[in-house]
Amino acid sequence: MNALVSRASLAKRYAVLGIFSLLIWMVAWLTWLSPSEVLPKSVATGLAVAPMLPAALLALFRRPSAVFWGGIAALLYFCHAITELWTVPDTWPMPLVELLLSLWIIFAGNWDGLKAKLFKRGDT
Template sequence: MTSAGRVTALAILALFALQIVWHGWLAPPVHAAPWVMALLFALPILPALGLLLAGHRRAGFWGAFAALLYFSHGVMAAWVSPDVRNLALGQALVSAVLVVAASWDGLQARFRRRRAPPDV
């Protein structure tokens, strides 16, 4: 696994853990059961987590796909709720890291200079 793959895996795990900790423990909802909200907020990253645990190579793609939702939610929550601003900005940061890390190997391959064929 490349270093970008390791960062991708860590970011997927961090986003999952952040949802559980944020909505289940640090800032639980007032009008709903915290475990229900934690599970609902963790749902988008669960396919990527399952693929990661299975060792599938598409885990980064699905993690980055879910990270776009988490990034949007993090920016919105940071803007609207000052009491969870640090958690929300952390979510947006981890989401951005996940998108970049999941795309890194493909970007490197795309922009890598091709060697000229040897002269014969």
């Protein structure tokens, strides 16, 4: 039975760690560190974590597609972080953390494919 259970690679585990870290960071950012001045805390936080929730739920159920959907959502968070860095430079540390976490998810989720493509062995 144990031979049938495939284990996720270390890179995929790091990507899942990044998914949950980004969710926790967004909740902390919009609830305690710098709450929205326009929207209530719960609405702003709910909108901020909504793109990553499907990936987190898939990861909780140990579905292999969690990393894929986390990477897609991380692209949205990457764009959000760049926009925040550009438009609200006074709060630069918070979007910088979001930017780094989104890049973490993207690269960790794609590392196995990048490694196979860049470091492939063989006689070409």
